[in-house]
Amino acid sequence: MSLELLRTLCALPAPPGQEETFRQFMIEHLSPYADEVRTDALGNVFFFRKGKSSSPRTIMLVAHMDEISFLVRHISKEGFLYVQPLGGFDPRVLDAQRVWVHGRQRLLGVFGTKPTHFTSPEERTKAVPLEDMFIDVGLPAESVTEIVGIGDAVTLERELVEMGHCYTGKTLDDRIGIYVMIEAFxxxxxxxxxxxxxATVQEEVGVRGAHAAAFGIEPDIGIAIDITIAADIPGIEERNWCVRLGGGTAIKIMDARSISDRRLVQFFRTLASESAITHQMEILPRGGTDAAGMQLARNGIPVCTISIPCRYAHSVVESVHRDDVAASIELVRIFCEQSHRFTTT
Ligand SMILES: [Zn+2]
Incomplete structure (x- = not known):
C-alpha cells in the first residue's frame, strides 16, 4: 500500500469538467505500464494492455477522476463567495470547513458560519441551506474580484491521514477507486x-464521462470501481448497513442506477472464494456508479461494480479500511488474469 500515492491522488483537484491536472498525473504515472494511451473529447483517459488471445475481448475497468466540488456563482460587495454545487453535497457537513478557491491563483478559504452567540435556539438545530452558505477568503472585496471570477472552481481542503486501520480524508470517492484500478492494472x-x-470525468454530476467512454471504446464487459456506503455506524439499524467497513471488498448486486450482470456477479463471487478474498455482497438502495453510464452505451454492455466500503461519503472525513482496499485490488487483479473463464453464453 503506497500511502504517498493515495495522498497525492486525494490532493489533486478535479472538479467535474476540470479534470486536466488529474488526467495529466494519470498519464505520467500509468503510461509506463500501458501498451497504448488514449484520451477522448470529453476528457476521459484510457490505458490499454493488449490481450494475449488471438481474438481478445475488451474489458474496461473504470474509476472516476472528478470529485464533488463547487463553482463560484456570485461574489458579494464585501467579497464573500456564494457557490453552485457540482455533485451531491450535504450542507450539514460543510459548515466551518476549509476550501481551495481555484482563481487566477489558488486561495485558501473557509465556509463562514454565524457565531453561536448570534443564533436563535431554532437556528442552532438546523443546517444552513447551501444557497445561503458563503466562503470567506480573508481578503478585501477589491482583491477578491481581481483573483476570483464567476465559474472558478472550489474544492474541499483536507489532508489524507491514517486513522486506526483506516484512511480518512476528502475525495476517497473515488480516488480510492482510482488507486485500486492503478494497482490492479x-x-x-x-x-x-x-x-x-x-479514468473518467463527470461521474458526480450523472455518470456522463463513462457513458461516452463506453460508446467510444465499445467494451465487451465494463467494471466500475467505486466506493459504496458503509452505514455501520450508531443510529442506523444493522439491516440498513448496506456493507460493513472492514468486511471485505463488496461485489455489487444492484444500486439505484444499475443492476449488475448476474453472471458477472457470480464470476466475481467464484474468484473471491477460490482465492480466499474477504468479500461481501452489496445492495445499495440509493446512488449509482459509472456502471450505470456504461451499461446503456450502444446496444448495452454487461456491467458490475466492485465497491470499496466507505463511511461518511461526500464529507471531508470519508473513511475506508486498508484491508478492504487490499482485498479490492486483489479481486480486480485476479479478474484481469482470469477473465477468459467468464463467458456470456
Ligand atoms: Zn464515486
Missing part, C-alpha cells in the same frame, strides 16, 4: 483479454 501478470483502465 500494474500488478496483473497477463490477460487473454485486452484490459483498458479508464
Amino acid at each position: 500494474k500488478r496483473f501478470a497477463e490477460s487473454q483479454d485486452t484490459i483498458v483502465a479508464a
Whole structure:
C-alpha cells in the first residue's frame, strides 16, 4: 500500500469538467505500464494492455477522476463567495470547513458560519441551506474580484491521514477507486483479454464521462470501481448497513442506477472464494456508479461494480479500511488474469 500515492491522488483537484491536472498525473504515472494511451473529447483517459488471445475481448475497468466540488456563482460587495454545487453535497457537513478557491491563483478559504452567540435556539438545530452558505477568503472585496471570477472552481481542503486501520480524508470517492484500478492494472501478470483502465470525468454530476467512454471504446464487459456506503455506524439499524467497513471488498448486486450482470456477479463471487478474498455482497438502495453510464452505451454492455466500503461519503472525513482496499485490488487483479473463464453464453 503506497500511502504517498493515495495522498497525492486525494490532493489533486478535479472538479467535474476540470479534470486536466488529474488526467495529466494519470498519464505520467500509468503510461509506463500501458501498451497504448488514449484520451477522448470529453476528457476521459484510457490505458490499454493488449490481450494475449488471438481474438481478445475488451474489458474496461473504470474509476472516476472528478470529485464533488463547487463553482463560484456570485461574489458579494464585501467579497464573500456564494457557490453552485457540482455533485451531491450535504450542507450539514460543510459548515466551518476549509476550501481551495481555484482563481487566477489558488486561495485558501473557509465556509463562514454565524457565531453561536448570534443564533436563535431554532437556528442552532438546523443546517444552513447551501444557497445561503458563503466562503470567506480573508481578503478585501477589491482583491477578491481581481483573483476570483464567476465559474472558478472550489474544492474541499483536507489532508489524507491514517486513522486506526483506516484512511480518512476528502475525495476517497473515488480516488480510492482510482488507486485500486492503478494497482490492479500494474500488478496483473497477463490477460487473454485486452484490459483498458479508464479514468473518467463527470461521474458526480450523472455518470456522463463513462457513458461516452463506453460508446467510444465499445467494451465487451465494463467494471466500475467505486466506493459504496458503509452505514455501520450508531443510529442506523444493522439491516440498513448496506456493507460493513472492514468486511471485505463488496461485489455489487444492484444500486439505484444499475443492476449488475448476474453472471458477472457470480464470476466475481467464484474468484473471491477460490482465492480466499474477504468479500461481501452489496445492495445499495440509493446512488449509482459509472456502471450505470456504461451499461446503456450502444446496444448495452454487461456491467458490475466492485465497491470499496466507505463511511461518511461526500464529507471531508470519508473513511475506508486498508484491508478492504487490499482485498479490492486483489479481486480486480485476479479478474484481469482470469477473465477468459467468464463467458456470456
Ligand atoms: Zn464515486
